[in-house]
Amino acid sequence: MDYVIETRGLTKKYGEKIAVNQVFAHVKKGDIYGLIGKNGAGKTTLMKLILGLALPNAGEMRLFGNSYLDAGRKKIGSLIEAPALFKNESAFENMKRFSYLAPTSDDEIKRLLDFVGIGNTGNKKVGSFSLGMKQRLGIAIALLGNPELLILDEPINGLDPAGIKEVRDLIVDLNHKGITFMISSHILDELGKIATTYGIVNDGVLEEISAEDLRNNCRSALKIVVGDAVKATAAITANFPDAEFTVSDNMIEITSEVKDASVINKALVKADVAVYEIVNEKVEFEDYFIARLGK
Ligand SMILES: Nc1ncnc2c1ncn2[C@@H]1O[C@H](COP(=O)(O)OP(=O)(O)OP(=O)(O)O)[C@@H](O)[C@H]1O
Ligand SMILES: [Mg+2]
Structure with a gap:
C-alpha cells in the first residue's frame, strides 16, 4: 500500500x-x-x-x-x-x-x-x-x-x-x-x-x-458476583445465547454486548440465583491512553 x-x-x-x-x-x-x-x-x-x-x-x-x-x-x-x-x-x-x-x-x-x-x-x-x-x-x-x-x-x-x-x-x-x-x-x-x-x-x-x-480494546465488561455460579451460567446461556463470558469462582464476567445490567439481574433472580454485586467495568478511552503514556 x-x-x-x-x-x-x-x-x-x-x-x-x-x-x-x-x-x-x-x-x-x-x-x-x-x-x-x-x-x-x-x-x-x-x-x-x-x-x-x-x-x-x-x-x-x-x-x-x-x-x-x-x-x-x-x-x-x-x-x-x-x-x-x-x-x-x-x-x-x-x-x-x-x-x-x-x-x-x-x-x-x-x-x-x-x-x-x-x-x-x-x-x-x-x-x-x-x-x-x-x-x-x-x-x-x-x-x-x-x-x-x-x-x-x-x-x-x-x-x-x-x-x-x-x-x-x-x-x-x-x-x-x-x-x-x-x-x-x-x-x-x-x-x-x-x-x-x-x-x-x-x-x-x-x-x-x-x-x-x-x-x-475499550469494550466494557459486566462483572457479576453470584451465590451459585453453575446455576448462573445456565441462566445466562438460556436467556442470552450469544453472551460471551468467563467464570472464576463466584464471579462471572460478561465481555460481549449484553450491556444492560438490570436485564441480566432480572434473569438471574428469576432463575433463583442470588446476585451480590454487579459492576459495569468500563475500560475508558482515556484510561487506555493513560496506561500507554505513563503518568
Ligand atoms: N531544538 C531542540 N533542541 C534540543 N532539544 C529539543 C529541541 N526540540 C525538542 N527537543 C527535545 O526533544 C524532546 C521532544 O520534544 P517535542 O517538542 O518534539 O515534544 P512534543 O511532544 O511536541 O511536546 P509538547 O507537547 O510540549 O509540544 C523534548 O525532550 C525536547 O526537550
Ligand atoms: Mg509540541
Whole structure:
C-alpha cells in the first residue's frame, strides 16, 4: 500500500536526548491521524522531520509513495506551534503575506477565509481576534496552495470548549472534502476523538492503533458476583445465547454486548440465583491512553 506518509526507523537526537526514536509511521489517504502524547513526547519533532524543518539522524521516509520528498512536501500544508501572525493586519492581509509561497488570487483567499468561517471579519485586526479565530486563520494559511495533507500541531491548544468544537468540526468537514490530516494533541482533549488512526508517542517511541481496534480494546465488561455460579451460567446461556463470558469462582464476567445490567439481574433472580454485586467495568478511552503514556 502507498501511504501519504510512511517513515521507516526515523530517528532524531538532540545531543544525548532521543526526541524521535526509530519511528515507523503510516498515514493513509483520508486518515485523520492523531498523534497523541504528553509534553516532550516528540510530537512536534516528528512533524518537523516530516516537513523538512528538522533533519533526521537516521531512518527514511516516503511522502505520497515517493522518496523524492520535495515534491511531496509541496502537497502539504502545515501549522506548527502557534501561527506567526501579523497582529496589526486583517485576516485578508495576513493571507496575502503568506501566499507568497503559493501565489493565490484575492478571490481564492476570500473563499478560504469563508471556508474556515472568518470571511466576515473585514478590516478587523488579527490582534483583536479570539484564539479560535486565530487558529482558523492559521488553518486557512495552511490551506494556501490546495494541500492534500494538513499537518497541524496542537491546533486546539488553549481554546475554550466552543473553540475546540469549532476547530474539530472544521477538520472533520475538510476531511470529508478529501484532505488527509495529521494532528497532534494532548491525551485528554476532545480532538483525539475524531481520529481514524492513533499514533501514541511516548518518549520518542510511536505505537500505532486504528480507531476501530481501539474501540474494541475499550469494550466494557459486566462483572457479576453470584451465590451459585453453575446455576448462573445456565441462566445466562438460556436467556442470552450469544453472551460471551468467563467464570472464576463466584464471579462471572460478561465481555460481549449484553450491556444492560438490570436485564441480566432480572434473569438471574428469576432463575433463583442470588446476585451480590454487579459492576459495569468500563475500560475508558482515556484510561487506555493513560496506561500507554505513563503518568
Ligand atoms: N531544538 C531542540 N533542541 C534540543 N532539544 C529539543 C529541541 N526540540 C525538542 N527537543 C527535545 O526533544 C524532546 C521532544 O520534544 P517535542 O517538542 O518534539 O515534544 P512534543 O511532544 O511536541 O511536546 P509538547 O507537547 O510540549 O509540544 C523534548 O525532550 C525536547 O526537550
Ligand atoms: Mg509540541
